[in-house]
Amino acid sequence: MLPLMEEFYTIQGEGYHTGTAAYFIRIGGCDVGCHWCDVKESWHANLHPPTQVDTIVLNTKKYSNIAVITGGEPLMWDMDHLTKSLQNKNIKTFIETSGAYKLSGIWDWICLSPKKMKLPLQEVSDAANELKVIIFNKTDFKFAEEQALKVHENCQLFLQAEWSNRDKMTPLIVDYVMKNPKWKISIQTHKYLNIP
Numbered sequence: 426m427l428p429l430m431e432e433f434y435t436i437q438g439e440g441y442h443t444g445t446a447a448y449f450i451r452i453g454g455c456d457v458g459c460h461w462c463d464v465k466e467s468w469h470a471n472l473h474p475p476t477q478v479d480t481i482v483l484n485t486k487k488y489s490n491i492a493v494i495t496g497g498e499p500l501m502w503d504m505d506h507l508t509k510s511l512q513n514k515n516i517k518t519f520i521e522t523s524g525a526y527k528l529s530g531i532w533d534w535i536c537l538s539p540k541k542m543k544l545p546l547q548e549v550s551d552a553a554n555e556l557k558v559i560i561f562n563k564t565d566f567k568f569a570e571e572q573a574l575k576v577h578e579n580c581q582l583f584l585q586a587e588w589s590n591r592d593k594m595t596p597l598i599v600d601y602v603m604k605n606p607k608w609k610i611s612i613q614t615h616k617y618l619n620i621p
């Protein structure tokens with residue numbers, strides 16, 4: 426059983442898989458405490474109904490062969506059963522995580538979005554396919570470079586403006602990426618498209 430906050434079929438709006446249709450599984454529970462978090466409703470796991478993994482897998486299979494497990498912070502829970510069950514049904518398993526908790530589960534893609542308040546464990550940085558750093562203010566560029574030193578050389582590097590501050594930070598990100606082209610820009614396209 427996992428505390429399921431919501432599940433929905435949509436288009437991945439940000440990061441490496443932008444534009445890809447996928448089934449999103451949002452697991453409740455997060456104690457990282459980002460002040461700009463746009464899913465604060467997810468923080469308290471006990472507000473979200475414990476749901477059988479098999480039910481989640483059956484629901485996913487109706488819509489997609491790609492599952493994006495997000496939160497909240499999904500690694501607060503043991504992801505082994507869910508990811509194995511999804512893969513047994515030929516569903517690819519992608520995760521969005523802050524990396525603050527021990528890595529569990531079998532993943533086809535790990536998107537690490539590290540947070541200053543609770544730094545990622547090295548084992549998650551080691552396994553990350555994608556590093557997506559949220560830029561809320563100028564000091565976040567330095568944080569992004571520190572985190573980039575912790576991932577492997579093939580990890581895809583993205584900078585993404587924090588949504589409420591995007592008008593201010595996007596021009597700085599554009600400038601930064603042009604000067605440091607190992608980074609790419611991630612844009613929250615789903616918010617412009619008005620989809621979940």
Ligand code: SF4
Binds near residue numbers: 461496
């Ligand atoms: S890690 Fe994610 S879910 Fe948790 S507080 Fe930060 S933005 Fe919100």
